[in-house]
Amino acid sequence: MAQIAQVLVDVPTMQTNDPYSYAIPDQLADQLQPGMRVTVPFGHRVVSGVVVGFTTSTQYEGQLKSIRAVLDLAPVLNPELQQLADWLAQTTYAFRITCIQTMLPNLLKASVERQIVPTNELTATERAVYFPDGAARDFDTSKLDTDTVAGLLKLRRAGKVTVTYQVKDKASVKTTPGITTSLAPQQLEDLKQSVATRAPKQAALLTYLQALPDHPVPQAKVAHAAGVSSAVIRGAETKGWLKRTPLEVYRDPFQQPVKPTTPLRLNAEQQAAVDAITTAVTQRQAKNFLVEGVTGSGKTEVYLQSIAVALQQGRSALMLVPEIALTPQMTNRVKARFGQRVAVLHSGLSKGEQYDEWRRIDRGEATVVVGARSAVFAPIQHLGLIIMDEEHESSYKQDENPRYHARDVALWRGKYHDCPVVLGSATPSLETRARAAKGLYTRLVLAHRINDRPLPTVHIIDMRAELKQHQGDDDFSAPLLTAIQDRLDRHEQVVLMLNRRGFSSFMMCRDCGFVLKCPNCDISLTYHVNPRVMKCHYCGHEEAVPTVCPNCRSRKIRYYGTGTQKVETALQKLLPTARILRMDVDSTRRKGAHEKLLNQFGQHDADILLGTQMIAKGLDFPNVTLVGVLNADTALGLPDFRASERTFQLLTQVSGRAGRAEKPGEVYIQTFNPDHYAIQLARTQDYERFFVTEMHMRHQGNYPPYYYAIQLTASHEDESVAAKAMYQILAAVKQGLSDQAIILGPTPKAIARVKRKYYYQVVIKYKHEPHLKAVLDQIRQGSQRAPRGLAVAIDAEPMNFM
Numbered sequence: 001m002a003q004i005a006q007v008l009v010d011v012p013t014m015q016t017n018d019p020y021s022y023a024i025p026d027q028l029a030d031q032l033q034p035g036m037r038v039t040v041p042f043g044h045r046v047v048s049g050v051v052v053g054f055t056t057s058t059q060y061e062g063q064l065k066s067i068r069a070v071l072d073l074a075p076v077l078n079p080e081l082q083q084l085a086d087w088l089a090q091t092t093y094a095f096r097i098t099c100i101q102t103m104l105p106n107l108l109k110a111s112v113e114r115q116i117v118p119t120n121e122l123t124a125t126e127r128a129v130y131f132p133d134g135a136a137r138d139f140d141t142s143k144l145d146t147d148t149v150a151g152l153l154k155l156r157r158a159g160k161v162t163v164t165y166q167v168k169d170k171a172s173v174k175t176t177p178g179i180t181t182s183l184a185p186q187q188l189e190d191l192k193q194s195v196a197t198r199a200p201k202q203a204a205l206l207t208y209l210q211a212l213p214d215h216p217v218p219q220a221k222v223a224h225a226a227g228v229s230s231a232v233i234r235g236a237e238t239k240g241w242l243k244r245t246p247l248e249v250y251r252d253p254f255q256q257p258v259k260p261t262t263p264l265r266l267n268a269e270q271q272a273a274v275d276a277i278t279t280a281v282t283q284r285q286a287k288n289f290l291v292e293g294v295t296g297s298g299k300t301e302v303y304l305q306s307i308a309v310a311l312q313q314g315r316s317a318l319m320l321v322p323e324i325a326l327t328p329q330m331t332n333r334v335k336a337r338f339g340q341r342v343a344v345l346h347s348g349l350s351k352g353e354q355y356d357e358w359r360r361i362d363r364g365e366a367t368v369v370v371g372a373r374s375a376v377f378a379p380i381q382h383l384g385l386i387i388m389d390e391e392h393e394s395s396y397k398q399d400e401n402p403r404y405h406a407r408d409v410a411l412w413r414g415k416y417h418d419c420p421v422v423l424g425s426a427t428p429s430l431e432t433r434a435r436a437a438k439g440l441y442t443r444l445v446l447a448h449r450i451n452d453r454p455l456p457t458v459h460i461i462d463m464r465a466e467l468k469q470h471q472g473d474d475d476f477s478a479p480l481l482t483a484i485q486d487r488l489d490r491h492e493q494v495v496l497m498l499n500r501r502g503f504s505s506f507m508m509c510r511d512c513g514f515v516l517k518c519p520n521c522d523i524s525l526t527y528h529v530n531p532r533v534m535k536c537h538y539c540g541h542e543e544a545v546p547t548v549c550p551n552c553r554s555r556k557i558r559y560y561g562t563g564t565q566k567v568e569t570a571l572q573k574l575l576p577t578a579r580i581l582r583m584d585v586d587s588t589r590r591k592g593a594h595e596k597l598l599n600q601f602g603q604h605d606a607d608i609l610l611g612t613q614m615i616a617k618g619l620d621f622p623n624v625t626l627v628g629v630l631n632a633d634t635a636l637g638l639p640d641f642r643a644s645e646r647t648f649q650l651l652t653q654v655s656g657r658a659g660r661a662e663k664p665g666e667v668y669i670q671t672f673n674p675d676h677y678a679i680q681l682a683r684t685q686d687y688e689r690f691f692v693t694e695m696h697m698r699h700q701g702n703y704p705p706y707y708y709a710i711q712l713t714a715s716h717e718d719e720s721v722a723a724k725a726m727y728q729i730l731a732a733v734k735q736g737l738s739d740q741a742i743i744l745g746p747t748p749k750a751i752a753r754v755k756r757k758y759y760y761q762v763v764i765k766y767k768h769e770p771h772l773k774a775v776l777d778q779i780r781q782g783s784q785r786a787p788r789g790l791a792v793a794i795d796a797e798p799m800n801f802m
């Protein structure tokens with residue numbers, strides 16, 4: 001019985017988790033492998049798909065259609081990642097093909113040209129048949145006949161040809177001149193004798209060329225090693241001593257060279273953590289750890305020394321960070337320790353850079369991978385350790401399909417590879433800390449700062465009282481201003497944070513109360529100073545700043561609230577000599593801008609770093625002795641069960657930037673809710689107390705982690721269509737649920753209209769519902785037959801219920 005290929009097709013309107021059956025053309029029979037992409041006829045079209053398996057029988061009655069072409073010479077997903085895709089589809093209620101696409105490097109989605117390169121393994125006949133002109137050839141299945149494709153696949157599998165990828169955009173392979181010589185050592189020696197005395201530089205170059213390896217060496221390296229100028233090298237080229245050929249180089253996504261570092265001497269707490277982790281590494285145990293270490297306790301050093309042990313064991317390591325663009329210091333520290341072995345993956349890289357890094361991982365040249373969320377899918381082999389820094393960060397959860405959490409994927413891969421997973425944070429997520437309490441993770445505590453430096457002293461400033469007392473500026477309290485001035489006098493540095501979450505500066509008419517809103521979304525437009533424009537932060541809509549109220553024609557329409565630019569202007573007026581660096585989405589839009597600003601601050605080219613939440617994490621600047629939080633509680637009012645947790649985490653993290661070196665740190669938190677427990681406990685930096693308090697609140701409110709949660713959302717341009725769909729879905733869900741489950745809604749979402757669409761939601765909280773999964777699978781399938789324009793989303797363990 002002939003083999004039949006099972007293919008997941010990529011047809012957005014006809015998605016299913018069941019593969020379709022296709023006949024395999026005879027020539028491809030032995031060459032096709034799971035994980036390869038193919039094109040297949042589907043209806044009247046030809047579509048692409050991924051082979052996920054083989055079978056010998058099929059339910060399908062008629063004549064099977066055949067696979068048209070294979071797109072890959074080797075599987076783009078290895079067996080591990082194929083299994084992972086299935087698991088991801090199961091647990092996130094996404095389609096398998098969506099999961100696979102999420103996992104593939106962007107490179108494979110971009111237009112790439114593949115070239116097949118002959119190697120010396122080829123027999124003369126093979127060479128004659130497949131490479132008649134001796135050169136590499138393009139692999140373009142639309143131009144090659146099936147026999148040739150099958151033949152090439154076979155050669156590839158036998159390792160007789162290699163494949164290179166060429167990204168079609170301008171960021172293709174980068175080259176530098178490389179030097180080779182076709183002269184024999186003796187010829188070079190003769191030449192050297194003849195020039196020795198009159199041209200010592202040329203002689204030096206000839207000496208170097210005698211020891212030149214077979215492969216091309218970068219010209220810069222030759223020039224440096226032989227101590228000659230490029231003019232001497234070009235002269236040698238004209239004399240025929242050497243040849244210059246383009247040599248492929250990797251783009252280095254690190255602009256600055258990093259100084260290598262060596263392991264630090266660990267303190268007792270760090271040592272205990274490293275011992276526990278590395279025991280699991282060497283014994284190849286899928287054991288999971290929570291490193292709960294206060295800010296500045298040296299968690300990074302624990303990660304680095306644990307990674308080093310994994311590398312010694314011949315294994316590789318994956319280190320996840322929340323957002324690479326925001327954490328250049330962390331990336332640099334890893335690079336400083338492991339140098340060329342490090343690959344960095346993130347969306348801020350150009351296509352070409354991503355391609356280079358991916359290729360280095362794929363070839364096994366990079367054994368330490370640092371990356372943000374999607375790096376959790378990197379095709380790393382022989383994983384010996386996975387680290388997730390700042391594990392509480394919400395950016396680890398993807399907010400579109402598949403709605404996965406990188407932490408879950410990391411734990412899955414740890415199990416697959418028999419390697420430990422380390423979750424680290426000064427403020428672990430409630431879920432993680434609760435799991436550690438249950439014994440699912442081993443808790444490793446770093447309770448002290450390095451060298452027993454004290455945690456900063458935190459002052460809470462009641463802004464209600466402040467505003468009553470003095471008429472001045474409403475952004476800065478008197479004690480905070482005094483403290484800033486004090487730091488300026490002592491030549492120390494200040495970090496000021498303006499919390500932008502749940503907050504915006506909007507236009508409001510003081511006469512009629514009219515608020516300028518986005519015509520597409522249900523939220524107010526945000527006032528921007530430079531350029532002066534009103535902007536919607538959800539859909540990007542822009543319009544001119546009004547001078548009269550569109551509602552009552554009053555001229556008293558003003559902006560309300562505070563933006564970083566406005567605060568900068570106000571602060572500069574109050575402290576004319578202060579050098580202020582502003583860091584927000586506007587000042588960091590350009591590539592590398594974030595790192596540049598941080599470098600400036602690190603070199604003390606500025607006294608004050610003023611920024612949004614992006615300055616709260618990971619910064620390690622010894623000269624910062626004061627941290628000010630201008631508005632601690634803007635997020636507390638959000639209809640989000642994690643509002644307190646987020647506020648506590650943010651305040652603790654940003655406070656942790658102060659006093660990390662010899663000089664002690666101080667923190668001022670300005671708030672309108674000075675008695676709120678999240679703020680009070682941030683004052684004492686007492687995570688454990690916060691955990692207990694917040695767990696109690698969650699227990700009372702039946703929230704995660706006491707309950708599991710599913711959020712279902714329906715959206716449509718017509719509000720009634722969205723609402724109706726939500727009621728129908730709810731009816732279906734109810735049938736599968738016991739009366740123990742708690743259902744919230746249907747309700748319009750907190751921001752009910754975004755990008756011209758209305759959003760309705762239902763939240764299900766449950767403990768044990770064996771039928772729920774089947775019902776949700778049905779909803780996912782049924783969403784294919786939904787009215788035009790209706791989108792249904794299923795989010796397991798949503799980050800919020802808003």
Ligand SMILES: Nc1ncnc2c1ncn2[C@@H]1O[C@H](COP(=O)(O)OP(=O)(O)OP(=O)(O)O)[C@@H](O)[C@H]1O
Nearest residue numbers: 264265266267295296297298299300301450618656
């Ligand atoms: N064993 C050690 N001896 C001396 N200095 C150390 C040691 N371990 C770490 N450090 C230094 O202490 C500082 C704080 O360490 P690190 O940034 O790793 O803290 P962290 O726990 O990651 O803090 P945060 O959660 O605030 O980012 C760094 O400057 C680091 O170089």
Ligand SMILES: [Zn+2]
Nearest residue numbers: 509512549552
């Ligand atoms: Zn008005």
Ligand SMILES: [Zn+2]
Nearest residue numbers: 518521536539
């Ligand atoms: Zn909008």
